[in-house]
Amino acid sequence: MNELNIRRRSVLLGAAAGAAGLALPQLALAADTYPERPITFICPWPAGGTADASMRAICQTAARVLKQPIAVENRAGAAGMIGAKAIASAKADGYTIGQIPISVTRFSQLGTLQADPRKDFTYLARTSGQTFGIAVQPGSRFKTLQEMVAHAKANPGKVTYAHAGVGGATHVGMEEFALAAGIQLNAIAYKGGAAALQDTLGGQVDMLADSSSWAPHVEAGKLRLLATWGEQRTPRFKDTPTLKELGFKVVVDAPNGIGAPAGLPPEVEKKLREALRVAVLSEEFKAVADRIDAPVMYLDGPDYRKYVGQVYEHETQLIERLKLKELLAKG
Missing domain, CATH: 3.40.190.150 (Bordetella uptake gene, domain 1)
Known part of the structure; x- marks a missing residue:
């Protein structure tokens, strides 16, 4: 490599190093002034x-x-x-x-x-x-979750429940519970929780699996809550047991x-x-x-x-x- 090329290479390397040195303070400045x-x-x-x-x-x-x-x-x-x-x-x-x-x-x-x-x-x-739960109409034959499980075992695939869509938390959580309980339920998919709630209130299905859309209706006596899905009972519905405390190793809080x-x-x-x-x-x-x-x-x-x-x-x-x-x- 001749002397001219050596000098040219040194200038290029020096310029590159200088540019890199400038970039670092600029990045730090951007972080300091953000947002x-x-x-x-x-x-x-x-x-x-x-x-x-x-x-x-x-x-x-x-x-x-x-x-x-x-x-x-x-x-x-x-x-x-x-x-x-x-x-x-x-x-x-x-x-x-x-x-x-x-x-x-x-x-x-x-x-x-x-x-x-x-x-x-x-x-x-x-x-x-989120607070998920299983709710039924006040006049439902299922007074407790255990009664529902017993009926479902005797009548596989007959008990229906509404959920907000295939693959969503309410569907997957309910099917995970069904596996743990050893029962087969009839899942009815809706395009969202609002439609599922309305058909439960209207008696078109046996149960609703949803997040807390049921809460005001439970408080108004239009629905009865059988169980919630969290690690612990929810303070607002402290008298309702969780799936876990009823013996089913399922916790869904999404x-x-x-x-x-x-x-x-x-x-x-x-x-x-x-x-x-x-x-x-x-x-x-x-x-x-x-x-x-x-x-x-x-x-x-x-x-x-x-x-x-x-x-x-x-x-x-x-x-x-x-x-x-x-x-x-x-x-």
Whole structure:
């Protein structure tokens, strides 16, 4: 290599090193000044619902911590998967975050979500769960869950229940319970919990499996609650036993969380995790969560990621045991 080439190579290397040196402070500066503009929060459910209300409460508190507005954008459809896909596909700069339903672990394996929850999201915080339960009409022959199980064992496939859609939490949770109880039920799928509730109130089905849509009707005496599905009894219905305490090793609380696209800059992720920690543990969010029977189940981002991985493995086994792919193929 002649002297001219050596000098030229040295200049090029020096320029490259200088550019790299400049890039690092710029990245640090971007993290230090984040957020510089409003943040978009994707809610994968319709406006006005319980999930929408809880996410808006979190966004209000987190916005105060971050000193920037957080605008909620509802992207409903496909059992929450349209919104989840939008989060996974967004630019990983911290200006698009959103609610990630835990059902991403199931629907990604069933083909409804074209994303891998194990690698396509940055997990920021687990927020709260849901209160699921089994409800019947006041005049139902089933006064207790044990009576229903006994009748179902004597009459396989005859007892009907309404749920909000094949593969959803209410369907999968109820079938997991049926497996544990050794019974065969007749599952009637609806396009959402509202329609399932109405047919239960109208006596078209024997039972309703749903999150707390039944709560005001139970309090009004229009439905009777046989069991809830959480780890512990819900304070609002403290006289109703859980599936677990009745001897069935089934716990379904479907906790949701908040995330962003994969590849979020570490310092931006840190700021968002801290803001969301404050928001989820705030009195404002607790008040909303209590009102909609959503137990606060906070986990920080790294622990939330581990939890999602565990649920993914559990869902893999459930999909196989319940033959969910075959059920979806049948429509």
